[in-house]
Amino acid sequence: MTETNHARLSDLIIGHPEVTSFEELERLVAHAAESGIMHLEFDLKPDYKDTPRKWEWLLEASFTRGLRYE
Template sequence: MLWLSEVLLQEHDLDSFDGLCRKIQERAAQGEMFFRIDVKPPFDDTPEDWEDRLEAAFYKPVKR
């Protein structure tokens, strides 16, 4: 299970919400099956619909 707080702690070089979305997509592509949102991302550019966008990023396949 992938926890949002775990991603934020492990990927401390992230500096934007878009970067976080890309990282969530990468983790999903690596085989994570479930995604839990347990904290709000601390970025200035975090949109109001951030939860929906993170879930969409998790279920959207990574384009290579």
Template sequence: MLYLSELLIQHHELENFDELLALIDKVKKNERFFRIDVKPPFQDTPENWEDRLEAAFY
């Protein structure tokens, strides 16, 4: 299971929400489930951030 919090800890080089989406798209092939357990800490995180993260994973 891929946890958003673990992904953010492991990839502290991420600078914005779009980079996070690209990373999720890259690592999703190795994971079956995705748990959104924190809000991304980026200035450009949109209001519909949960929907966009789920769409990037699924």
């Protein structure tokens, strides 16, 4: 992370090698939002087998929603 309220998707992925699917990444992104991250930069496409075509939209929704619907 470059600032306390800003994160790059690549930093989240590198920092959490236990995340092995897009579904797990969605939960990680939701947790990041709940922990105070205000902006998430989508600097790369996640390279998981289950990454959907509309991955940016889905991650943005997870980030905005946070953990409220988990």
